Amino acid sequence: MKQTKMLTFLIIISFLSFLIFLTKSLINDKINSSSYIINNKTNYQVILKDNEYFQEETDYYVSKAIKEVLVNFNYELNNQNNKNILYSYTIDATLKGLTDNETKLVWLKKKNLEKENNLKDSKIKIEKNYPIDYDYYISYVKSFENTYNLKIDAFLEINLAIKSNDKKIDTDVKVTIPINDKVSEITINEDKEFLNDKKTNYDNVLTFIFLILFIILIIFRNKPQNILKEYQDSIIKLSKEPNLNNLNLIVLDNLKDLFQVMEDNNTLIFNYQNNYYCFINNTIYLYSS
Numbered sequence: 001m002k003q004t005k006m007l008t009f010l011i012i013i014s015f016l017s018f019l020i021f022l023t024k025s026l027i028n029d030k031i032n033s034s035s036y037i038i039n040n041k042t043n044y045q046v047i048l049k050d051n052e053y054f055q056e057e058t059d060y061y062v063s064k065a066i067k068e069v070l071v072n073f074n075y076e077l078n079n080q081n082n083k084n085i086l087y088s089y090t091i092d093a094t095l096k097g098l099t100d101n102e103t104k105l106v107w108l109k110k111k112n113l114e115k116e117n118n119l120k121d122s123k124i125k126i127e128k129n130y131p132i133d134y135d136y137y138i139s140y141v142k143s144f145e146n147t148y149n150l151k152i153d154a155f156l157e158i159n160l161a162i163k164s165n166d167k168k169i170d171t172d173v174k175v176t177i178p179i180n181d182k183v184s185e186i187t188i189n190e191d192k193e194f195l196n197d198k199k200t201n202y203d204n205v206l207t208f209i210f211l212i213l214f215i216i217l218i219i220f221r222n223k224p225q226n227i228l229k230e231y232q233d234s235i236i237k238l239s240k241e242p243n244l245n246n247l248n249l250i251v252l253d254n255l256k257d258l259f260q261v262m263e264d265n266n267t268l269i270f271n272y273q274n275n276y277y278c279f280i281n282n283t284i285y286l287y288s289s
Helices: 002-032 134-148 195-230 255-265
Strands: 036-040 043-048 066-079 085-099 104-121 123-133 153-164 171-178 187-192 235-237 248-252 269-272 275-280 283-288
Touching: 066 085, 066 134, 066 153, 066 171, 085 123, 085 134, 104 123, 123 134, 123 153, 134 153, 248 255, 255 269, 255 275, 255 283
Parallel strands: 235 269, 248 283
Antiparallel strands: 036 066, 043 066, 066 123, 085 104, 085 153, 153 171, 171 187, 269 275, 275 283
């Protein structure tokens, strides 16, 4: 009986999981019909001090040779359906000081470079340029270190944050500039909240759950059948339900246990419809599928 209840429960869970999976897929298909084309050309240019050693641009720069960093945000998002997008954006410069191999943030100084702009258009287009006075930030960080006698790893983050009425296109574009490293590597990261990116993980989880439950269902369904096939010569079918009056009734949850009782007592199993009986003296062992 418990096995039957468990089987019913698993069927319900599997069916609900499949419905969620199917509904989510349909919703995503509908949302994805409003497609977006992204063109992010955010970049930077390093202006070096006059020197006789460094002339060409590379991925790494000797910090003492840097005069200025020109950060250029060039971000564009087009809505293929030409529907207007309500969006806003801000640009901030955040100076961060970390210690213990960049594991502890001990200092943070934030400056707003571009106040919040609220716009409505069928596309998002942002083109902004910011010159970063590298020497100024080096001096500022050294002043902090001298004041508090604390060595830090300093980074300047120039961040473009885009928020919209369509949450799946919210984006952060971040340019990170090391300040007091001997050699600097400037990086650009884009953190997107696109629903398409999350869809894969969500649907994979549902698919995995559905497959696991489906396998369990097959096991539960086939296991009794396999046992019955194995012991078919020891099962006697009855034409009517046996009389259990004046007998001690023991209900078993597993068909395998019933056959174990049969083997231990060298007897037979009697079957009537979905009920299986094993008679031992004045005791009847019963399993119902």
